[in-house]
Amino acid sequence: MPFIRLTKIERRRxxxxxxxxxxxxxxxxxxxxxxxxxxxxxxxxxxxNFPQNRAFHPLQSxxxxxxxxxxxxxxxxxxxxxxxxxxxVNLNQLSNRDFIVFSDQLYNVNKQLESAQKVISVKxxxxxFDFTKRTVKKVQIRLVKKIEFVKQYGVSxxxxxxxxxxxxxxxxxxxxxxxxxxxxxxxxxxxxxSATARVTMQHSTHKNVSIxxxxxxxxxxxxxFTEKTVSVPLKIKNNKNYNSIKLYPKKVNxxxxxxxxxxxxxxxxxxxxxxxAEDWLNLHHSQxxxxxxxxxxxxxxxxxxxxxxxxxxxK
Numbered sequence: 613m614p615f616i617r618l619t620k621i622e623r624r625r626x627x628x629x630x631x632x633x634x635x636x637x638x639x640x641x642x643x644x645x646x647x648x649x650x651x652x653x654x655x656x657x658x659x660x661n662f663p664q665n666r667a668f669h670p671l672q673s674x675x676x677x678x679x680x681x682x683x684x685x686x687x688x689x690x691x692x693x694x695x696x697x698x699x700x701v702n703l704n705q706l707s708n709r710d711f712i713v714f715s716d717q718l719y720n721v722n723k724q725l726e727s728a729q730k731v732i733s734v735k736x737x738x739x740x741f742d743f744t745k746r747t748v749k750k751v752q753i754r755l756v757k758k759i760e761f762v763k764q765y766g767v768s769x770x771x772x773x774x775x776x777x778x779x780x781x782x783x784x785x786x787x788x789x790x791x792x793x794x795x796x797x798x799x800x801x802x803x804x805x806s807a808t809a810r811v812t813m814q815h816s817t818h819k820n821v822s823i824x825x826x827x828x829x830x831x832x833x834x835x836x837f838t839e840k841t842v843s844v845p846l847k848i849k850n851n852k853n854y855n856s857i858k859l860y861p862k863k864v865n866x867x868x869x870x871x872x873x874x875x876x877x878x879x880x881x882x883x884x885x886x887x888x889a890e891d892w893l894n895l896h897h898s899q900x901x902x903x904x905x906x907x908x909x910x911x912x913x914x915x916x917x918x919x920x921x922x923x924x925x926x927k
Contacts, residue, residue, distance in 0.1 A: 650732065653678045656698040657739075662822065663706045671740045676714075678721075679733040699724050701739070712739045742820075749787045750777045753828055755811070756797045761834070762804040768835035768871035769910045773828050778813060782821035790821075795828060807832045835871035839914065840878070842866055844885045846902065846921065851889040856926040859887065864902050864921070869912040882908050887921060899923070 657674045678699075699721055705712055714721070714734035721731050753773050778793045795811045812827045843863045851857060864885055870878050884906035891897040899920040907913065 648681055650679055650681050653680050658698050658700045659703050660700050661702050661704045663703060671742055672736065677735040678731050679735065681730045681732050706741060706743075710741050710743055712741075713737060714739070745783065746781060747784045747787055749780050749790070751780055751790055752776060752792050753778050753795060753813070754792045755795050755828075755830060756814075758797050758799050759803055759832075760801040762802055764837055765804045765834055766837050766869070766871075766912065767833060767910065768837075768873060769833045771833070772831040774831070775825070775828065778828075779824045780821060781824070782818065786818055786821050793823060795830075798830060800832075803832075803834055804836075806834045835873050837869040837871055837912065838875060840868060840870050840875060842878075842880045842883065844880045844883050847884065847886045848889055849886050849905075850893075853893075855889070857889060857892075858924045858926065859900070860922040860924070861918070864919075865917045866904070867914040867917070868907075869914060870908075871910065874908075874910065878908060878911060882906070885916070887923075892923065892925070 654675055655678050657676060701712060701714075702717060702720065703712065705716075714737050718731055718734075721734070753776060755771060755773060759767075780787055780790055780793065794814045796814055798809060798811050800807065800809075809830045809832070810827050811830050813823055813825075816823060842865070844866050845863050846859050846861075848857055848859070866880075866883055866885065883904060885902055886905050887900035887902055889900075891900050900923055901920050902916050902918070904913065904916070
């Protein structure tokens with residue numbers, strides 16, 4: 613295929629033509645992107661100034677479409693957003709009616725956006741709410757945790773929560789079903805020292821139920837654990853006929869892990885080992901199984917020797 617050979621003058625003319633074409637396109641794009649356009653931006657609603665004496669349940673999604681007037685540049689970057697902006701909605705008007713009109717709050721909505729942008733309308737323009745009588749209840753907080761300790765370390769005593777209770781506000785029928793409130797998962801790894809952390813509460817699955825406070829302080833006591841064995845006397849339970857039952861042996865050895873700080877404090881007085889006479893009376897077992905009815909929460913049981921004992925019933 614033959615090549616077209618251009619002279620120097622012809623090459624300059626072609627380059628000049630291309631340069632002019634590129635400049636014209638750039639100028640057109642610049643002018644077009646500077647013009648005003650109306651585009652739609654999905655936005656998450658955040659409610660504020662809740663009515664104090666009324667519990668509410670939104671009857672629509674917490675996402676609305678903002679009709680935003682802005683330049684072509686803003687339209688371009690709005691399409692490239694990873695997540696939508698959120699806007700705050702004032703619920704003061706719910707004290708005497710069951711709906712909110714965005715047209716009344718456009719000024720406040722625009723104050724939350726970039727100065728060059730302007731929200732001209734919101735879809736839907738009206739938010740409706742279902743109301744019930746608002747009540748208050750205190751429920752215990754339950755910590756959800758996923759903690760990995762360094763070998764031979766663990767929780768040495770009770771984990772302390774501050775506060776221990778959360779105040780739940782909402783309709784009575786919803787609050788009757790709430791017995792406790794869970795935290796978000798406290799995740800820690802390679803723990804070998806006591807720690808203090810602040811954990812947020814799990815969000816309410818019901819939009820007409822709110823909680824306070826939204827977070828809790830967690831004090832995690834951590835210590836190194838070591839093994840200890842104590843000899844514990846056996847007790848007999850459910851001996852309803854007052855039979856004379858002799859156990860062989862009368863004591864068992866309980867081996868457990870205990871924090872170093874409590875090593876000297878924990879002895880046989882903290883542990884109660886029992887056998888159940890009904891194992892013989894009703895189930896006709898030839899040996900009685902040893903169970904621990906009292907055992908420190910901050911210790912970890914390793915083994916009971918023997919786990920079953922012989923017995924003789926004297927008539």
